[in-house]
Amino acid sequence: MALLRVQLSVLSLGASVLLATQNIDTRAEAQAAASNVRRTTAGSPITGEGLPNPAPIVTRNWGQLPAGRKWGTTAGIDIDPTDGNVWAYERCGAGTAGGGPVDCDNTPLDPIFKFDRKTGAVLANFGKGVMVTPHGIAVDKQGNVWIADFSGDKAGTKGHQVHKFSPKGEKLQSLGIAGKPGNADGQFNQPNDVVVGPDGSIYVADGHDAQGMTTANAVAEGVKRGATSRISKFSPDGKFIKSWGGIGVRHGEFRTPHSLV
Template sequence: MGTRRPARPLDYRPPAHQHGSRRAPDEGADRARPNREIPMTKRTRSWFLLLPGLTLAAACAPEAAEEQEAPADPTDIPDPAMAGLPNPAGEVMADWVDLPDEREWGSTAGVDVDPTDGHIWAYDRCGGVGLAGGCAETLVDPIFKFHRETGEILASFGAGLFVLPHGIHVDADGNVWVTDSMGTVDKGHQVIKFSPEGEVLMALGQPGRVGTEPGLFNQPCDVITAPNGDIFVSDGHSGQNANPPEGSTGRIIKFSPEGEYIMEWGQIGDGPGEFRTPHALEMDSQGRLFVADRGNHRIQIFDQEGNHLDSYYQFSRISGLYIDADDNLYAIDSESNPNNHDGWMTGIRIGHASEDRVTAFIPPHAISEDRPYGYAGEGVAADRDGNVYAAEGPISLAAAGGGLTKYVRSEGN
């Protein structure tokens, strides 16, 4: 598989506005304590090289950034995907893997690469195609591990534990974290950590309970772990519209490796440190936290104390993020259209975590008269060979077929 480069700890604190808030260590401790306390080691990412002509050296980023003049309104920019960028994908496999027992795929929005062996983790919402999924009523395994070359199912688990799986993250030890962004009376609105074999190691949040106080979630979208084991959860899925439902939230919550509440920051809005659906999380080699602020058509970047460092606007209306060990950044857009992001295409934009610049683009597949914008997933990941994986969401899947699309890297590149 090659040598994995461990993520470097965050070693700087540039001047920025502080958006985080802390509670005293003993305040709300009982509510914030997880179901089980399991320590975690450092997180790394599997690595691979992009096409030689597309690999971005971080050392070149400052010069490239200086060549770009920021507009007065950072959202008033053309879609870089319209500029004829190279496409690294040579083949589109829209129905890459099958589920067991001739089971039909439902919707999915999450995919990740296992850093211990390079294989692919994803989930299926138990056959449900609509936004609500089908896991609340159907006792089948929603979480799957697939062989990255053959698509063979290597593991499955999670039956009866979820309402709507949403975000998925595999840590450095191969443990699988999944958020549940909806709830019923007795389950949902949680973040669950599994061993690679499917044993529940930790559960954050209280099953079926919605709230914004420590220890509770309101539609958790995604989860990621830092090199020191700290846990970050993006919370609030319903806030991306101009008039979000009452009670909606948009925040990032930080926990210790044992699951103890530390701090949080954010609210619904469009300023720095504010969100309209923080839909996905990633972390680069410097330990910076990248947040896909989907409703605001941007990526926001923070240090691990909640200080806002930067915002990127070139990557469109982002549903999913992936950053590899070389800091190549993949951002997938599943929603852009004339109604909510006019002039921009769905698809996968590729760049480097060090700068707001897109250097490659994988366009949507299955473009037709009935679907002029084609199909693009909500979740994205890339393996060490440069193949890209997209998790098809509830809108595209109904017509595109196949829960996971595999974009195979072009031969000879």
């Protein structure tokens, strides 16, 4: 008898992709499984708005930057849990990570944006003078915006930190040592992403360049100079609690912990 495989999936914007796979031996079982599928709409779990799955509409060049500005590179976007609007950053027109002719260290531009979820209009824009290369973004349940700044400036005075901003752009908190990369407790070396747990605990994915370390000697040299590849946990008030992981490919190790959810 032929084996039929039925794959059921639900996609939700701003949440996880859920995928369930089930082996079914008979057509009757396949029909029974199909009858148990609940049709739903993919979209925002915050506002209830959405599109059928698969979504038939793609909006290109969404998000209206201020006059004269162009999108630089970005690797971060999040949905505000308080109103469903969209937070993102762009690297102040820079085309390369922290080393381009224009980056957020040597311009007066604000890298952090809040966009209206329907129109793409800018609702907030702030963050100038604080970061070198923003890399990860998260919005906590109070609507505060967290940014990981993964590279440092030449003067050693900015970067390798995680910053917390109020919804209006006031800097409320910073983790790590400004411009000082390292692997000591509470210190960062190229932090990639940040997420805030339901209890307010702060988690940071730390370490970006281990993906280029392909030999044991390269890993040893990287660790010696302070390279990291780990997850660090902090209390809601910013006190270091613990870290886990390290550079490698064995169980419990990371090459580059690039994103957190």
